[in-house]
Each structure stands twice: as structure tokens, then as C-alpha cells.
Amino acid sequence: MTASAQVMNPGDVRTRKQIRAVFGGSPQGGICPSVDRHSVNLYSDPDVGERVGYYDGWLAEEDELGPVFEYTGAGKSGNQTFEGDAGSGNRAILQHAQQGRTLRVFTRVGKVPGSDTKTHRYLGSFTLDGLEPYVWRRAPGEDGLERDVVVFRLRAEGPVQHAAEDMVPPAKETTAKFVPFQAVTAAMFESEPATSGDLPLPKQRTTKTTKTKKPAPNPETSGTFVVPETFGTKLSLRAATAATVAVRHEAELTQAYKEFLESAGHQTGAFQIKVKGLTSTLRTDLYDATDHVLYEAKGSNSREDVRMALGQILDYSRYVISEKHEGEPKRVILLPAAPTPDMYSLLDRYDVGVVYRSDDGRFVDATTPRG
Missing domain, CATH: 2.30.280.10 (SRA-YDG)
Incomplete structure (x- = not known):
């Protein structure tokens, strides 16, 4: 001193x-x-x-x-x-x-x-x-x-x-509880640029159900269901990079899909996950509580993004358990355009579906290429 x-x-x-x-x-x-x-x-x-x-x-x-x-x-x-x-x-x-x-x-x-x-x-x-x-x-x-x-x-x-x-400190124990969402808005930032990057838009989902295997109970983790926040904010960028553009595209895509799902009467949200021994908190992109579907969204349909989404959704889905639904959730990747044909066979191998946005703006639910 x-x-x-x-x-x-x-x-x-x-x-x-x-x-x-x-x-x-x-x-x-x-x-x-x-x-x-x-x-x-x-x-x-x-x-x-x-x-x-x-x-x-x-x-x-x-x-x-x-x-x-x-x-x-x-x-x-x-x-x-x-x-x-x-x-x-x-x-x-x-x-x-x-x-x-x-x-x-x-x-x-x-x-x-x-x-x-x-x-x-x-x-x-x-x-x-x-x-x-x-x-x-x-x-x-x-x-x-x-x-x-x-x-x-x-x-x-x-x-x-x-x-x-x-x-x-790392997580010592886990709790699994459903939490209601208290809406917090940031509409003021839609006209006021903030800082570098894009605000991550929590996403939503909807789809069809499929039978999945029952997961073994996992005492190592906790899942907390939370409804996603609806931030549509664009942030001013210090430098334009492919990564920041992809984040913006992902935010826009998930916001559009959120509105599509809500118009169909689905309840959407996300999972907040703490893993025993880790200090970080994981959060999924989208969860359809109505149909028990987990979504991982990406801002491009590139091979790299599809492979990354596949790894993330296989990881997260292990911890998503619902009292209203049996087994693990259906796993779906949300993309701004259809992936290349060989990516379908990769995703099919892991029982992961695809929803993409077509040229006319419609969302297409597909597990095999459309010709």
C-alpha cells in the first residue's frame, strides 16, 4: 500500500x-x-x-x-x-x-x-x-x-x-429443475449499436417425434429448462469477419424459426447445463418442450459448421431429460440452407435430423436430400 x-x-x-x-x-x-x-x-x-x-x-x-x-x-x-x-x-x-x-x-x-x-x-x-x-x-x-x-x-x-x-469453482453437484422465464427485453439496443460481436439469439424449434433409446440416469450433470430470451440486437463490429457474420446469420435464422414454431403453438426454450467438475455453464440453442426436440443452430451450411453442430448436439442431448417425455430428445440441426448430400448420410448415422430454410423462406424438415 x-x-x-x-x-x-x-x-x-x-x-x-x-x-x-x-x-x-x-x-x-x-x-x-x-x-x-x-x-x-x-x-x-x-x-x-x-x-x-x-x-x-x-x-x-x-x-x-x-x-x-x-x-x-x-x-x-x-x-x-x-x-x-x-x-x-x-x-x-x-x-x-x-x-x-x-x-x-x-x-x-x-x-x-x-x-x-x-x-x-x-x-x-x-x-x-x-x-x-x-x-x-x-x-x-x-x-x-x-x-x-x-x-x-x-x-x-x-x-x-x-x-x-x-x-x-467447479460444479460439485447437480440439480434438475424446470424454471419459468421472466422476460427481459433489450429493444433499446436495436437502434443503438453496442460493442463488438453479435448478441446470441436464443433459438426455438419444432418437429416430429421419433422413438429414442432410454438414457441411463446421469448423476454427474444438471439440466435446467429455461425459455430463451428474445434479443434481436445487432452490434457494431470492430472488424468484419466470417465468424461474426455467421453469428448474425444464426441469430436471424433462429429468431425466424422461433416465430414459426410459436405460430404452431409449440412451447420453446433451452437447457442450462452444469457438468460436475467443470466451471463453465453450457446452454443449448433450442428445445421444443412440446415435442421433446433439441436443436443446434448454425449460421451457415458449411461442412465445418455441420460437423460442429453434430458434435454439440450429441454432447448436449445426453443431459436433456423431460418428465413429460420418455428417453432422450430427438436431435435436429437447424441450417440456413440444405447441407451437401453426403452430410445427410453422416447425420443419419447418428440419428440426427435436419431443418433448413429454402430459397423461398420456408422451413424444410428433411433427413435425406431433396432432389
């Missing part, structure tokens, strides 16, 4: 007053934007999350882009939102790149000896993940009631501290 407050590197411990001298922000609160310092300071308190069962921190499971730090949005009880005064902090994170600000993360570590002044360790500077800036989860609030929370996915932007004590 004797080092100059004007110099701050990852791992340094400072009081909020010292942090404000360097990066600005308000004297209290968890999400603290600063216009003049071009910063959005994110304060995490491990005790707060642990009391209700969720955590901010590094995921142990890295992807091809490296590690992800998860940060839970603002709002201690009730559904979190991006709208109004209650959503101002969450908007500040979502729009940080558009507004020329850097996300900086601090975690509470203790107090100044002999006082009640809290101290915080600086983890470093971050930006939102370009393809999946945030996800929605069901989690309890301080009032003990389950609600929707936004979990931001942060990527390091410069040197960061990646310490063991900042890791999200």
Missing part, C-alpha cells in the same frame, strides 16, 4: 480512493463508468456471489481464443436488465467499446489494517468477447428467489493477473 497510487499494474492492491485517482469512477457500486478516464471499473466481491451461489472469475475451460473471465451484471434481486436506471451499469459494459472505454476488473481482498476501508486487487484491462459478449442465466438473488442474470464474458486486453484464487 506504500506504492504510488498513480501507478497500477495487475496484482496491485489499492483502496477505492486510490483506484479512483487513476481510473476515475464512483466511490461505491459494482459497475463504475468514468467518462474522463475512458474506463468502466468493475468491482467484484467474492462474498456476495458465494452467498447466493454464483461467482465472478476465470473459467478453467479455455477455448481457441484463450481464457474467459465471467462477470455478473448489476442487480441483487429481481431480473437484471439493460433498460432504465437499473440497467445503466450493464449498458456501460455492453457499450464500452462504442464509447471508447476500457473495462478494468478489481476484486475485493480485505481491509486496510485498523479500519473499515476495503481494499481491491487489480486484475487488469479487458474487453467483451466479440462473438458472445454475454449470456443469460438463472440464478438466485439476495432475496432467495430465482431470476435472470446477465453474465458478461470478458477477454484480456493487455497484461492481466490470472491467479488460482480468482477461478470459478
Whole structure:
């Protein structure tokens, strides 16, 4: 605490007053934007999350882009939102790149000896993940009631501290419960670009039923049924890439299919899955609760995307169990156009169906090529 407050590197411990001298922000609160310092300071308190069962921190499971730090949005009880005064902090994170600000993360570590002044360790500077800036989860609030929370996915932007004590703990047990969805809208972002990437649109589905084998009970995982959020937001991109375009196409495709299924009277949703021993939370694209069908959507019909969708749906379907339906769900891949003929034989081998959108905009349910 004797080092100059004007110099701050990852791992340094400072009081909020010292942090404000360097990066600005308000004297209290968890999400603290600063216009003049071009910063959005994110304060995490491990005790707060642990009391209700969720955590901010590094995921142990890295992807091809490296590690992800998860940060839970603002709002201690009730559904979190991006709208109004209650959503101002969450908007500040979502729009940080558009507004020329850097996300900086601090975690509470203790107090100044002999006082009640809290101290915080600086983890470093971050930006939102370009393809999946945030996800929605069901989690309890301080009032003990389950609600929707936004979990931001942060990527390091410069040197960061990646310490063991900042890791999200792995799941120890599982619970399987049906949860109703409390709608949270983000219509305001349809006219306001936010940050890099596209918001993932939760998808929907519909199809025909087929008999499937009964799965062995899996005590290692939990599945929670949740209705998908309806975000149609387009985000401004720092750079146009094939990946971001595919994400946008997937969002548009699934939104259209969602509307198609709902017009047929189907109840749609998704599964939120925790796997014992893992720190990350899995979420399926689409689930048809009416017909017990699981969908995996992709933004293109390329060979690579079909193969990826096949692996994902085989993985997820093991954990999707319904009290109203027997056995595993029917597995279907949702595509923007028909796959190549040889992909049908691959999918048939694993009892996976295909729904694709035809040139005239209709959805075609097919397991063999149409000629």
C-alpha cells in the first residue's frame, strides 16, 4: 500500500480512493463508468456471489481464443436488465467499446489494517468477447428467489493477473429443475449499436417425434429448462469477419424459426447445463418442450459448421431429460440452407435430423436430400 497510487499494474492492491485517482469512477457500486478516464471499473466481491451461489472469475475451460473471465451484471434481486436506471451499469459494459472505454476488473481482498476501508486487487484491462459478449442465466438473488442474470464474458486486453484464487469453482453437484422465464427485453439496443460481436439469439424449434433409446440416469450433470430470451440486437463490429457474420446469420435464422414454431403453438426454450467438475455453464440453442426436440443452430451450411453442430448436439442431448417425455430428445440441426448430400448420410448415422430454410423462406424438415 506504500506504492504510488498513480501507478497500477495487475496484482496491485489499492483502496477505492486510490483506484479512483487513476481510473476515475464512483466511490461505491459494482459497475463504475468514468467518462474522463475512458474506463468502466468493475468491482467484484467474492462474498456476495458465494452467498447466493454464483461467482465472478476465470473459467478453467479455455477455448481457441484463450481464457474467459465471467462477470455478473448489476442487480441483487429481481431480473437484471439493460433498460432504465437499473440497467445503466450493464449498458456501460455492453457499450464500452462504442464509447471508447476500457473495462478494468478489481476484486475485493480485505481491509486496510485498523479500519473499515476495503481494499481491491487489480486484475487488469479487458474487453467483451466479440462473438458472445454475454449470456443469460438463472440464478438466485439476495432475496432467495430465482431470476435472470446477465453474465458478461470478458477477454484480456493487455497484461492481466490470472491467479488460482480468482477461478470459478467447479460444479460439485447437480440439480434438475424446470424454471419459468421472466422476460427481459433489450429493444433499446436495436437502434443503438453496442460493442463488438453479435448478441446470441436464443433459438426455438419444432418437429416430429421419433422413438429414442432410454438414457441411463446421469448423476454427474444438471439440466435446467429455461425459455430463451428474445434479443434481436445487432452490434457494431470492430472488424468484419466470417465468424461474426455467421453469428448474425444464426441469430436471424433462429429468431425466424422461433416465430414459426410459436405460430404452431409449440412451447420453446433451452437447457442450462452444469457438468460436475467443470466451471463453465453450457446452454443449448433450442428445445421444443412440446415435442421433446433439441436443436443446434448454425449460421451457415458449411461442412465445418455441420460437423460442429453434430458434435454439440450429441454432447448436449445426453443431459436433456423431460418428465413429460420418455428417453432422450430427438436431435435436429437447424441450417440456413440444405447441407451437401453426403452430410445427410453422416447425420443419419447418428440419428440426427435436419431443418433448413429454402430459397423461398420456408422451413424444410428433411433427413435425406431433396432432389
